[in-house]
Amino acid sequence: MGIKETKKNIDTGIVEVESYPSEQVSSQEKGPLILEDIVVRFDNKETEIAEQLVTGREHLQIISIFGMPGVGKTTLAKKLYNNPSPVHHFDKRASCVVSQTYNKINIFADILRSVKDHDEETIMQMDDESSVEALYKSFIKWRYLIVGDDIWDMNSWNDFGRYFPNNKNGSRILFTTRHKEVGLKASHHSVVNELPILSDVECWELLQRKVFQKEHCPQELVDIGKQTNCQGLSLAVVVIAAILEKIEMKNPMAQSCKKFEFQLYLKTQTSSETY
Incomplete structure (x- = not known):
């Protein structure tokens, strides 16, 4: 069953x-059992992507991880989010789950909670416009890392990724997807990483x-x-x-x-x- x-x-x-x-x-x-065992074969890939996060161009860099459902994308992204190298490199970090059915305001609310720039009552009262404004102001002065899990298509990416500032200080957006094309089209300078079965x-x-x-x-x-x-x-x-x-x-x-x-x-x- x-x-x-x-x-x-x-x-x-x-x-x-x-x-x-x-x-x-x-x-x-329960949870830790799965996380530990799925990523054990991705140690080299984790090191490679962590290097992509903390080196390279100063402009906002889009990095994706793609592969079949169940291959370990989400688990690897969580490991990278907590990897000591990015943790010490970025001023602000935030993560969220997008998925096939999503609410943009809820996603932005989760991100704002992660960076703790606003209290819960203020976040709950935000509409679409005010949440976008708050998001922009929260990251414009900082080198940041955003991890978005499960981006399904370009519409999802546009709803999620276009509101983060390109502050030219080495900020990064890392997301997981099932479709290579989403990673390729997310940016002219995007970096795409495949997780094989x-x-x-x-x-x-x-x-x-x-x-x-x-x-x-x-x-x-x-x-x-x-x-x-x-x-x-x-x-x-x-x-x-x-x-x-x-x-x-x-x-x-x-x-x-x-x-x-x-x-x-x-x-x-x-x-x-x-x-």
């Missing part, structure tokens, strides 16, 4: 483990590490485990692994049951519609 629900919701972005029954997943390993080998290594931790996968499960089809999506591997890893053990033959459920699940999963 959990996998079917994830498949249904995958296009909405990162799906947290909280969406699965509490008896399957322990509370201390996992290879079959990488999928298996991540699944094996998450389910069995430091132990080796039992030999009888290796062949069926390697057949798991997660379509190269980091999120799919981590969510599947989290569910398998935390299945409750309620009888004396717990370890044998776990191996059986692992094998049974993978056989079912690989013989039905792919994730």
